[in-house]
Amino acid sequence: MNDGSSAARVAGELRAWIRERPAGAKLPSTRILAGEYQVGPVTVQSALQLLVADGLVETRPGVGTFIAATRQARPVDVSWQTTALGWSDVFDVEGSGVRTHAPDVIGLHTGYPSPSLLPGALLRSAVQKVSRDPEILMSAAPASGLPQLRAWFARDLDGQRTGGSGIDESDVIVTSGGQSALSASLRALAAPGEAIIVESPTYWGAMAAAKAHGLRMIPIARTKDGIDPADLDAALAAHGSRVFYAQPTYANPTGDVWSPHVRAEVMQVLAARKAFLVEDDWARDLYYDAEPLPPIAAADENGHVVYIRSLTKSLSPAIRVAGLVARGPALRRIRSSRWVSELFVPPFTQQVAVDVLAHPGWNRHRAALRRELRTRRDELRAQLTRAVPEVEVTQVPRGGLSLWVRLPRGHHAAEVAERALTLGLAISPGSEWFPTEPYDQFIRMSFAATPHTRYVEAANILAEVLR
Incomplete structure (x- = not known):
């Protein structure tokens, strides 16, 4: 049994012990508990930390560990908030x-x-290495992200391009996961009350972000090839929209993949309508048959595609990083929009990602x-x-x-x-x-x-x- 599960077991036993005793009672010493539960002192300390986090015990240095007093919760009347807040169109249903x-x-x-x-072993090694760097631990990161990580995202996309001007790190913003990038993009590219075009069905988080910004979502149906570009053209024209959010590769929840001809025709529609595609490439690492088609952004020469490349699912939910690639005034607006919700991604998180991505084991x-x-x-x-x-x-x-x-x-x-x-x-x-x-x-x-x-x-x- 590993130390984590042993500590949880000991904590569970102690919870039962605590329930039978009054507040203020002193727990046996670490040495006594270690002997009783047949574990080491470190495991006992880990178990006690779990109980402290739950508010069940409190430690007094030099004295011991005691059962914490139970705080009596007072009734809270928040009914006034219903009147104060009024009507809301926020997407408030938890997915x-x-x-x-x-x-x-x-x-x-x-x-x-x-x-x-x-990649647990790679992450542990990277965390240990980065934690020894005081500059990383004590400093703020550049607003757009560490240059090394921005360069990695730029190379990842640029390596799939077939022509046109290249992508470099100046085109990249590092965000705290794809959801943050998506929210900043929608805020920057569409004003409250405007319409955006979305696939139907589509990613729940995109709908939440659109609703939170007061956007109207205009659905277009999925087809066996992804979508019908004629539907997109008609929707953009009918609703005066300039933004289309989509997941062309392994869409969540359906798993759909746009065909090559749909990808090409969508680019033509975007160019003709002077519109943007927010391309959510959330599953680039998660293919298990043939390697996926290049992102649509790889064929974009004139800044119609805002590209979001997330690493959360393949790296770790605890190391939430994504790269947002855009060019021109759209990039500047997105950069400003992002500051509303996050000034920068912690450098520790970014450097861990850099180390893992550079490792041969990745x-x-x-x-x-x-x-x-x-x-x-x-x-x-x-x-x-x-x-x-x-x-x-x-x-x-x-x-x-x-x-x-x-x-x-x-x-x-x-x-x-x-x-x-x-x-x-x-x-x-x-x-x-x-x-x-x-x-x-x-x-x-x-x-x-x-x-x-x-x-x-x-x-x-x-x-x-x-x-």
Whole structure:
């Protein structure tokens, strides 16, 4: 058993001990607890730190550790806020993908990979190295990001370009993950009350950012090739919009990939309408069949594409970094817009990312990640086919982290998700992913956070819910 799980076990035992004793009671010494629970003193100290964090005990240097007094919560009347705040059009529904459930729940709702899929050894080595640099620990970062990390994002995109002027670090802003880049882009490129064009269904976080900025979302339907460029042209013209948000590669939640001819025709529409595409390339590292097509930004010569390249899913949710690439006045506006919510990304976070990306093990990690994601995709599909043949996986994704599943007629996604959770399975109802009227016959099942050994149980639960 590792130290972390041992500390959690000891903390659990002590919680039971604390419940039976009054506030102010003194806990046994570290030496006595170590002997009683057959662990080392360091593990005992780690357990006590967990209890301090929970507010259950307090330490008094030189005296000991004592049960903390229970604070009586006073009733709080916040009803006045309803009148003070008034009407709101803010997207205030928490997406199922960011909710936290009990550890024993099978989590097919979240879009974050489990720690076992991430480069733990590379991260630990980088953190130890960077933590020894006092300048990194004590300094602010340049507003647009560390030059080394900006240069990495520039090279990553420039290496996929087929012509035109190159990308360099002056075209890049480092942000705290893709969501931050997306929010800053929408604030900069569209004014409150204006319309933006989005795919339907689309990423939940993009809808939240648009709503928070007071933007109207105009949906265009997905097709087998991605979208119909004629629909985009018509929507831009009809609504006077100049911004189109899309995920052309492994779209969340459907897994769709735009075909080459759609990519080319979309660029023509953008040029003709003098419009911007905010290209969210969130899953560039998460392919597991053929390597993905180059980003649309790689073919952009005149600054129509604002490109967002996130590393959160392949590196670590704890090291949230993304690169935003833009050119011209749009870049300057985005840079100014971003300062509203974040002045800079901590240099410690950025330098850890730089060290991991420069390590020879990074590419080996990405290859291993892709193999494991493919195994999980295939196993979840197989178990759904076995236990719930009446559901339909609309397409076999070639990248990303989830399956988009159509329910049989007569079943509603929100009700299915609610019932599944009572039986220990968390899934994401498809209604959350539609910008206008929800189509309540889909669920998203992510295979990123839960090992494939639990997919049999997950499929069986879904089968029971649909009976």
